[in-house]
Amino acid sequence: MEITLTHYLVVATLMFAIGLVGVIRRKNLLLLFFATEILLNAVNVGLAAISKAYGDLTGQMFAFFIIAIAASEVAVGLGLLIVWYKRKGRIDLDDLTTMNG
């Protein structure tokens, strides 16, 4: 049985769907971050699979830049989370309602 591009893309989509479920479901901001990491990784797998199918390196290049973006997102986001936790003692999404007037 041969593994084709479609197999990889379907698995990447399933991973993306799991991440989507996490983003919708989670209320804790740290666990919401985990779900976004899953989303980014699912896209990376899809890009690498298409890169192999076309025999083209461009997909891998984009995956590298996505990894760089994920790393900086974690650094900044976690810094903000720490500041928020020091101020409120909780990191629930429902607490972030200071702008609702």
Place this chain on the structure above:
Amino acid sequence: MFEAFAFYFFSVVVLVSFIITVMAKNALHSMSALAVGMIMISGYFFLLNADFLGVVQIIVYSGAIMAIYGFGMMFFDTIKDVKEVNPSSRLVFLLSGLSALLVVVIIATPLISEPLVTEGMKAFHPMMAETFTIDGAVYTEAVKNAETVGMVLFTKYLVPFEVAAIMLLVAMIAGIILAGKKMDESITLMSEQEILEKEQA
């Protein structure tokens, strides 16, 4: 045969660990499952002849990002179970599951009915090394991915690479400034009264 076995093995492990990541009540369990999933995803990259990407995945995700998360979780209360306050849990679960299923169907059906890759398509940046012949025998170069990645990254993608470097620098400075603020006073070591006084001030 080997590829099929490896593919299904990695698929099962990655999907199960990501489901644990999304569903776990304890933040520590969630993070551990995420780390397992990240490492197993690098297996996909090795299967897809993207060796350098797989190594970067292990180093950056399982090394750096998980270390940052572990560091950040020292600030938070991780032993306690996370309370997900969903007013209508069943409705949220149904809606999120339905939308996720819809995404899978939308993306998967055109792929199954009509393959993306057609024969004779020309690659923009060719991925593998060309074959060469020595004394009539045909060889393909085995480990070439890191080299070709370097060639393309430092010629065609040099400007985005430098911009990414600046972005990482900005993120590093932002992380230091945000997390390092008032590093000398620890909330966990102070009494309730002291914290309240700080809040008032």
